[in-house]
Amino acid sequence: MPIRPENRRRYPVDWPEISLHIRTVRAGGRCECRGECGRGTHDGRCPNRNGAPAYGTGSQVVLTVAHLDHTPENCDPGNLRAMCQGCHLHYDREHHRQTAAATRRAALEDAGQQPLFLEPALDECEPEWQPRRRPVEDVPGPDTWPGAA
Numbered sequence: 001m002p003i004r005p006e007n008r009r010r011y012p013v014d015w016p017e018i019s020l021h022i023r024t025v026r027a028g029g030r031c032e033c034r035g036e037c038g039r040g041t042h043d044g045r046c047p048n049r050n051g052a053p054a055y056g057t058g059s060q061v062v063l064t065v066a067h068l069d070h071t072p073e074n075c076d077p078g079n080l081r082a083m084c085q086g087c088h089l090h091y092d093r094e095h096h097r098q099t100a101a102a103t104r105r106a107a108l109e110d111a112g113q114q115p116l117f118l119e120p121a122l123d124e125c126e127p128e129w130q131p132r133r134r135p136v137e138d139v140p141g142p143d144t145w146p147g148a149a
């Protein structure tokens, strides 16, 4: 989701205005994801609001705008979704490349998506959603099952 330097020129010059309009006027500051992200942690529309603590993690929500087809040139409103960083990162996962936080921050700011409060914690939301595995030694063995001698 952060705009990579090599992609920056693919965005229209008025992208900051487009992005702002989507996030504020259309989305009302709330994540518009209705499950497109595929992370399966919210039913219906994602409750995350810009600047508020994200559900599950408590890290501050930074609303961004995702291109559903991953094509920056396609700024048709139907191709755009205001998304919190958790939804956006998950949605873009296969496109996501680990880059230095400073690079991301610069890319976000250049795109007019500067955080309104603190710097975005773009990676903090991820680990929460890893499946939790029970350690094998916690699983009761057959001798503790009902009916075992």
Ligand SMILES: [Zn+2]
Binding pocket: 031, 032, 033, 046, 047, 048, 083, 084, 085, 086, 087, 088
């Ligand atoms: Zn969301």
Ligand SMILES: [Zn+2]
Binding pocket: 033, 034, 035, 036, 037, 038, 039, 042, 046, 087
């Ligand atoms: Zn979502």
